[in-house]
Amino acid sequence: MAKENNAVRLKRRLISEVTNLALTGKLADEIDSVPYSMTNENWEIIQCCIHHDRANLRLRLMSLLGYSTEGMLDVDKPLRAYAQEALAGKKPDAFPLSLMSAACNGCTKSRYIVTNACQGCLARPCKVNCPKGAVSIINNQSHIDPELCVNCGLCEKSCPFHAIIKIPVPCEEVCPVGAIQKGEDGIAKIDESKCILCGKCLSACPFGAPAEKSEIVQVLSALTHGKKLIALVAPAAMVQFPFPPGKFIAALEHFGFSKVMEVAEAADRVAEAEAREFAERLHDNKKVLATSCCPSWVRAAGGMDLEQILSDTPSPMLVAAKTAKAQDPDAFTVFIGPCLAKRWEAHRASQNSQLVDAVLTSEEVGAMLMAAGIQVNEENEEDLAKAGNASAYGRGFAMTQGVTAAVKHALSPSAVEVNSCIVSGITKDTASQLKKVQESDKPLLIEVMACDGGCINGPCQLTNPKVAGAFLERYKAAAKKTAGPMLAANSAANERKACASSSAENHHTTASKSA
Amino acid sequence: MNQVKVTICVGTACYVLGGAELLGMVDEMTAKFGGKVICEGSPCLGFCKLSRNSKAPFALVNDKLLEAATPESLLKAVEEALSEVQNG
CATH class of the missing domain: 1.10.1000 (Arf Nucleotide-binding Site Opener; domain 2)
Known part of the structure; x- marks a missing residue:
């Protein structure tokens, strides 16, 4: 659509x-x-x-x-x-x-209706197949009694003239977890405990x-108060404009960001950490690991009672933010991505320490550049290396199968035969699908992306995901770092837990010693 | 000249207000019309600055200006231009 x-x-x-x-x-x-x-x-x-x-x-x-x-x-x-x-x-x-x-709009309850295309045929499959006797023939046309109808849809499927249609309620229809309910007044409400923030209702x-x-005003206020703004740009957000990412980086700097970091570099480290975690789990005879970079899936896993298969590795956003804060504790970190749920993830993480100060969506950043009159294509292309040194694997996190490819690559020296299960877009069937596979007796890596196709199809994107996908391939091809994420041969057992802080320590040895 | 030239503004305002979808049409139009239609993205054409409530995104089909262009309106304008070229 x-x-x-x-x-x-x-x-x-x-x-x-x-x-x-x-x-x-x-x-x-x-x-x-x-x-x-x-x-x-x-x-x-x-x-x-x-x-x-x-x-x-x-x-x-x-x-x-x-x-x-x-x-x-x-x-x-x-x-x-x-x-x-x-x-x-x-x-x-x-x-x-x-x-x-x-x-x-208070759309009326989702229902089936008979249109004028009804021919009042002899076969009358709608009437014959209705299990509730809700279909009657009035004036030689079918009629559905809304009091008796249970919305099973058999009449719609059986009509050879396609004369029966379903009038859906768009928000309820797309919600994969049944979090939208309508009150007596017909006005929709979101059940926050069920909602996974996939953003499908937004579109x-x-x-x-x-x-x-x-959070745009908080960011703009920090900017006008002279704070040092650091943009942490998700790989999917790097490819929203039809120009090289180096121009987008320059546009962000022109807008007022002091520094732009590519989150894909942190994604490389996350892939390594998840590979380590997987190897450790196998060692403990646990066969299944599910990726944890998609915050909407993390929320969903809670509701599906599947938290035990989730990886403990923090997301690339948090790893990148930790690096940024370690380099400059006074910086105001702004994550940019096409995602709604990242804002929740940033809030949740801030209970421990303030890593991500604000989250902007790709859509918001596009409109902000528009307001500032910044023409992305007219910017002088920045060297991508200034923003980071990610491999094509880290940049590939933006698209379905990308995380799997990166973790598998990192695991490749360990000679573990890994099967994978990829969920591209959480639907109403995801819970039952995952409940089945989590019993796997072979090593299984589960990648779940709440959005169909991955982050490039996020609810707050600017660009058609097909177009963004093509730009992502170019961004991946531009990677200077040729070595992908790799599991170190003899990694310490607890290294994973240190993953989020490792970068901080690397850059901050003196400070942590003095503290 | 039998070709129709389509210019899609990819200045930031146009791009953000819908030009991204228009750009997604380029492949489709090339497949549909082959060499008869030449599509190109253009730096800001300046139409957005004419009024506060400007109707971005803008596109040009030959010399005809499309306001608040959508994939549908663009396709329609291209088909009209093509029939003019063929009949005229």
Whole structure:
């Protein structure tokens, strides 16, 4: 499905407006006027009237400032007050998604209906096959009694004229874990304990009701207060523009980041650590290991009671952030990726130590560059080596099968025969599929990506994943480091646990000694 | 001249507001129309700066400007231009 639509464009325009105001120091003073200035000319009414549209724009701006808008009909105080809090560094809470009730269409319950294509045939397979007797013939056309219908769909499948259709509720339909439920008023609600933050509802809802709680203002505020911003760029985020990653890096520096680091380099280390962990597990006669780099899958594993197969290795984002903080403890680290769940992961990790100060999505970064008037293609291409020295394997984490390839490569000297199971996109069937394979008696590496195709198909991407996939191949081919991740021949048993801190120690020996 | 020239703006504003999807069309159009259609990405064409509520993304089909272009509207404009070329 094409991701580009008016809901997406509106979100990106609002991000751009907020960025513009924040960069010029006018956010608090002028944010309340945005819903008016945007609807001045060429505005196509979306809901009942311009006042409703403006109320929804206010709520969308509130989300961009990092607040939940669930259950609200309009903002409860001027946006200025929220903007001031965000500018002062107040971070959104740990759950980065909220459902904007005011934008929710309250779609009627998913149901089957008979269209005018019904021919009132002799066979009447709809009526014959209905197990609940819900289909009757009225005026020579089939009719479904909604009181009796149980939504089994047999009538739809049996009609030779395709005259029966299902009217879905888009958000419920795509949610792989049944986390979206509708209240009595028909308005959708997200069950935070079930939600895995895969972000599929973000792309599916044509009303743009599910909204991220953004951290753009916190980042812009750090920038305007002269903090040293370090961008930790996920491999999938490196390939969102149709230009060499070196130009994207230059564009980020132009925007104000002091330094750009490629997270793929940390991914190389993660692959090595997961390979070590796997070898240790096999030593303990545990046969199965599941990758842990996808935070949405980590959340899902909890709900599926599969936490025991998850790798303990921290994600590339956290490893990269630890390196960045070790090099410069005062830096403000910003992870950039096409992912919604990373924001939750960053929050969760910050309970121990503040590694990732903020998470921006590729979409947000695109809109922020747009606001700053930065033309990515006009930048002087930076040397990729300045951002890191990842192998093609580390860069391959962005796409399904990439993590498996990297871990298998790292394991190759150990002569362990490893089978793999790859889940590309968590669906309603994933839990039962994984429950079956986790009993494997042969060494099995399970890679789970919540998004179909991997991170390049993340919910907050800018580019069609097919196009991004082609750019990723180029990014991989540009890797200078030819040696992939490799399991050291005699690794200490506890080295894995030290993985996250190893980089910190390497760069920070003097400080840790003095402490 | 029997060719139709398609210019897709890949300036940041156009790209972020939908140009990325248009660029995804290039392969499809090449497969469909072969050498009759020449597609190219262009640095910012400047149309986004004309008004605050500009209708990015922009694309040019020969000299015709498409506002708020979508894969569908682009394809339609290319087909129209092709039939003009053939009939004219």
